[in-house]
Amino acid sequence: MRIGVFICHCGKNIAGVVDVKELVERASKLKDVVYATDYVYLCSEPGQKEIQEKIEELELTHVVIAACSPKMHATTFARAVKGVGLNPYLLEIANIREHCSWVHHDKPEIATEKAFRLIKAAVAKVRLAEPLEPIKVPLTRKVLVIGGGIAGIRTALDIANGGFEVYLVERTPSLGGHMAQLSETFPTLDCSACILTPLMVEAAHHKNIHVITYAEVKNIKGIIGNFKVTIEKKPRYVIPEKCTGCGDCMDVCPVIVPNEFDQGLGARKAIYVPFPQAVPLVYTLDLENCLNTQKLVVCEQCYKACGPRAINYLMEPQEIEIEVGAVVIATGFDLLPIENLKEYGGGKYPDVVTGLEFERLLSASGPTGGVVRRPSDGKIPKRVVFIQCAGSRDPEHGCPYCSKICCMYTAKQALLYKHVVPDGEAYVFFIDVRAAGKRYEEFVQRVMGEERIVYLRGKVSKVFQREDKLVVWGADTISGMAVEIEADMVVLAPAVVPSKGTADLAKLLKVSVDEFGFLSEVHPKLRPVESVSPGVYLAGAAQAPKDISETAAQASAAASKVLSLLSQKEATLEPIVAHVDKELCIGCGLCWKACPFKAITMVREEKREGKKRRRYAKVEEAVCQGCGVCMAICEKKAINVAGFTYDQLSAQVKALLEDE
Amino acid sequence: MVIRKPLNLAKFKVPKGRVIVLAERCKECGLCIEYCPKQILEYSEDYNEKGFHYPVVKAGMENECIFCLFCQEICPDFAIFSEKEE
């Protein structure tokens, strides 16, 4: 065994605290260490070259690198040692920066001692290391995209154009998501439906895309390359193949209920399409509100009115199973419920609306045909107050983050309001105006300047009703004055939150979420579309609040990740997986019960000469994530995670505690 | 969701019917009254010739019939039906 130890200065990060020369000297005295050295930046080209040359020159069999966290450069160094033929699992990295020099920067002596112990532990571990080969698994060249908004549609189209089959699953009866609800988009004021519907139709007609609406993902098993997904299609009570979308059924339905698509400001019948350009154009019967029940059909007027006889009151939920190689989560966002914004009168006064509700009032295909009306009496408001940051940037409401889109859409809504009510007045209460995108700033300037919309920098403290007006009490911090505005209508920009059900889906897919429920990416800067679960990618507002241009960009990014995965022959998995020593295993089954990934099965061994048939644990390598819970629970030390065996970890602990 | 009243209710038309009772055929089984989805029927005060109370539309609910025709479907005696109002 010939171990080489390489200690990095990391510029001043390590060397400024720790005495690297002392470390070199002490390390070279360790058993089996034949070479120890230090270098300024080991991660640099010359630094890596140094390592490679020394491996070859001194025929090193194992390498320890004492530097920054493996999260930074594990891959870099692994590639370096592999380049000269050394198995990368015979390389151990001691973290003497994040775990040492950075946290003990004010105690250099202790830091140096600790760094030495860390190096000693790494040497002790690597002594017992075995070479490992990556695990290769076959790839199913199909993809599941969960969520049919702009993110899901864009991703699906990109992947399908790349030649792979895509299943696009959407929870509501139609594709489109929130973008379909918008009137116009900033900053170009494109009609939202006009730019979205061509993509919806393209997705529906694409030969590689299976659009499955009014369905939810119920269960996902397996790993990258081989996911088995169970999708439950909710019963529409309308046979899609027969429905022509003519709407005769809707005309005769006697039940009128609020339309979710119009945020309750518009109505629909119990049998409906959410909006006229719905894709697929198939009616859906909402049995909850219909006069019929599962047990008794009382009103059959839609059935009689339907020419193609497409209505069937007896449909049951249908489960379909598919196999895919990769999953993209594009489940989008919701707004903070308006009832949470009590200080602004949310949920109390009908004329206090959210941005999305105001959007429906502005929309030409909305419940008022594009005429802005007060929900209370239908009159056209002459003075509208917009309140930004209603819930966002506010730890009291649980959303300390910025929701990113509100400044821009408030400006847009104020502008659109002025266009339809030229003699109206619009006031915007803001803390900051965040207009960071392309031509966004110019747009806001136009809104402030040309459109003569009054921007007041300050928070609103209270909104209350006085006769038929809403009184807004706020502050104008630039002039330093308290402000009272008697408004006809108040539009809130509520915080953007992850859409309902995202947390459950994340649990199913073993993807982590942050404290606000947004899906966690591997690295916010460099890997924003990959989740911690291999083969599962993220796109759109489910990961963090963002506007449509960023969503489209992220969607294409996720698609490119999927395409690069599926273009390979097989998927490669890290070999840090558990192995069972059959001789030591007594078949108690504790590891099988404990494994969170269900990677362990208990099997009966074949008959052996003179021995009783017994059972032992067997690990499915492709499923095992190397978490080590089995190792912790096994009393016989019969199961070990490769690269982190009990003996290795034991040696590390001993090395750390020596002389104590 | 906040209870919002839809603003475009005027756009939506629902079918309307007018209930017609052939009182002499009725045998007071009560099925039409029980299962009318809009609950617009009740027993009459007076009797038909055989001594049965027959269904009548509750006061003020004459315009509430939605022409679902379930009273017609479930009546065993061909005693009640609804006509479409245009």
Added chain:
Amino acid sequence: MGQKRHPMGVLIREDRMPHIFCPGCGIGATISNIAEALLESSLDPDKVSVVSGIGCSGRAAGYFKLDGFHTTHGRPIAFATGLKLTNPDLTVIVFSGDGDLTTIGGNHLIHAARRNMDMIVICINNFNYGMTGGQMGGTTPTGTWTTTSVYGNYEMPFNLPLLLTACGANYVARWTSAHSHYIKKSFLEALEKEGFCFIEVISACPINWGRRNKLRTGKDMVKFFLDHTEIKENPDPAEALIQMDTPILCGVFANKDKPGYLRAMRERLSQRVGIDVFRGDGKVELPETEEKLQKTVERPKKVEEVKIKLAGIGGQGIALLGLIMGRAACIFDGNQAVYSQEYGAEARGGASASSVIISSGKIDFPYIKNPDVMVVMAQGAFRKYRKEVQPNSILFIDKDLVKPYDLPEGVQVYAVPATRLAEQVGRKVVANIVMLGFISSLTDYFSLEAVKSALKMSVPKGTEEFNLKAFEAGYTYGEKLKRGEE
């Protein structure tokens, strides 16, 4: 009120309203639904017929404004079968109750289903024989009270969907009388189908069943049904048993497209006999047969009445022998003939006898008391019928097998070794034909052409030549005997 006409008035005998059904009875609602479905189907009412049995449900035929039968208890399916076969263009609907169709009429039901007879059966299942006061029947749930199960029914009821599906019906569905939408839908589906379509409608019988089982009114019973109903898209017939504590499983249990009875019959007949057209009046057009079934002689052969009795062992062809003689006489010679048979249960080896009476004039009585001629081909037969040999009559026997004794006066015996000659011709089975030839040569009851034509008509296709050879053998023997050469 009272001036308006009920929308179903067009198909319902309004002059018979109010009907006899109790308040809340499910039969009325089902009649209404079927009428509505018929109206929607735009079938010509003259081409629709309703057949009912006995019971409250059985009165339905009388309330439809359609031609129909109100038949005897348990037999509507038998009547309907006859109706359909003679009038294949009619849509035949059987509308009756569970007691009538499944309890007393169970046998007709399962056979009609098995042969996939083209009809629609609406079975109103109210769990009892209702009209007669509420007795238990084949569909009464276990443990329930009826007038003939006062300690609670011990028996299990029929699972009708399972029964009918197993028999092979093309369409089997079950709904309750409250499910008007589905009853109509099923009925319209059944109208489009051939074969046996069975729709079971679980109905309230509040007065005679419900009242005795804690469901006093129609409303209570309908509520009970709705609370306990489970509707499935593809229900399993095996789970359709109805008990008071289990769900009532509803739905379409079977929907197959096997050929109905008429189609199956047509296909086979058209292959074998060339018949592929059934006329609506029940007559069948036969194709031209090779032998025109006409008289082959110009003038009838005159014959005094002669009574011939034939006897032998089963398998010798005694019955066929008599038949050929009769056919020769009446079809080809233009005379009258009467023919009958008697035989034991065995297919071979038992006694067999037949009688033929031939006359140019009227024959008054088909039974022979004093035969003029006897033909006996086995000793056992001789022993049995010996006492019937009349004085001065003629006796034909098989020379080898029959040894007559104790004959009365004046009997003329003619013997021919029919079996042996048959063996010589080729097969023992034509011994009766040999005897026929023998008799033909020695008597003049029928002309030679007639008996040969009758022979060709009566033997299996392809064996005519062989049988004629046997005939010739017997005839030749008879001629020789006449000339004294035997």
